[in-house]
Amino acid sequence: MGITETAEYPLTAEQIEFYRQNGYVRLPDVFTIEELEAARKGVDEAVRLREEISQGNLVDSDYARVFVQMVNLWQASDILRSCVLSAKLASIAKRLSGFSQVRLWHDHALVKMPGDSKPSPWHQDLPYWPHDRSGSLSCWMALDDVTEENGCMWFVPGSHRWGRLEPISLTDPQDIFSLVPEPKEKDFTPVPQPLTAGSCTFHDSLLFHYAGPNRTDRLRRALITIYMEDGTCYTGAPHCVTDSLGLKPGELLQGDLFPVLA
Numbered sequence: 001m002g003i004t005e006t007a008e009y010p011l012t013a014e015q016i017e018f019y020r021q022n023g024y025v026r027l028p029d030v031f032t033i034e035e036l037e038a039a040r041k042g043v044d045e046a047v048r049l050r051e052e053i054s055q056g057n058l059v060d061s062d063y064a065r066v067f068v069q070m071v072n073l074w075q076a077s078d079i080l081r082s083c084v085l086s087a088k089l090a091s092i093a094k095r096l097s098g099f100s101q102v103r104l105w106h107d108h109a110l111v112k113m114p115g116d117s118k119p120s121p122w123h124q125d126l127p128y129w130p131h132d133r134s135g136s137l138s139c140w141m142a143l144d145d146v147t148e149e150n151g152c153m154w155f156v157p158g159s160h161r162w163g164r165l166e167p168i169s170l171t172d173p174q175d176i177f178s179l180v181p182e183p184k185e186k187d188f189t190p191v192p193q194p195l196t197a198g199s200c201t202f203h204d205s206l207l208f209h210y211a212g213p214n215r216t217d218r219l220r221r222a223l224i225t226i227y228m229e230d231g232t233c234y235t236g237a238p239h240c241v242t243d244s245l246g247l248k249p250g251e252l253l254q255g256d257l258f259p260v261l262a
């Protein structure tokens, strides 16, 4: 099933400037109701399949207590393909980043299950990715209303300018703030990002971010689409999306798995 492409999302010059200064921006009502329902249906189906495969034991590790992660759902689901390859979202990523073209890096659904839910610790994204440059960015789309109670995102404004630090273990996290060079000169004050379903944030891959545990009895569903600059090359660092591709360090991330979206 395809969903109807909707018009370009109007971004103001202030929103673009806010993104560049702070490393993130919050955008209301980006998905239409139709797009939101499609994304929910696709993610629910993926959760159902994962549950079936795990024979009802979906939350079987500390990692799954942080979130149940399902990567590159656009390849497995026609519904999610339309959501992830959305020209509307990609055009926002292109205008915020200022790149002449953006490619898909990958999508993932991150579902915080109710029950024994753990926070997504403070981290940057880029240290986990085999990208030879910075600037890659994520669209974090809320599929449920998110608040501090069920695990909304938190950002430290401007922290995308503090450099690329070591990756943090998501299950046994180091204090990322202890790794920041010249900490006395920096403001670590975090800002919560509550969102209504269908609204999203875009964040730079070097931005410090966190999400609290889900303390409700409902799922917290988010669909994240990640964009990189066209021309980004593979560094050779391990990653589940690239490990099986036989790429050599220095090769372009391109081709059908990494389509140009805007």
Ligand SMILES: O=C(O)CCC(=O)C(=O)O
Pocket: 067, 110, 120, 125, 138, 140, 151, 209, 210, 211, 222, 224
């Ligand atoms: O949704 C979460 O709990 C964390 C999300 C995150 O770290 C990301 O989108 O980069």
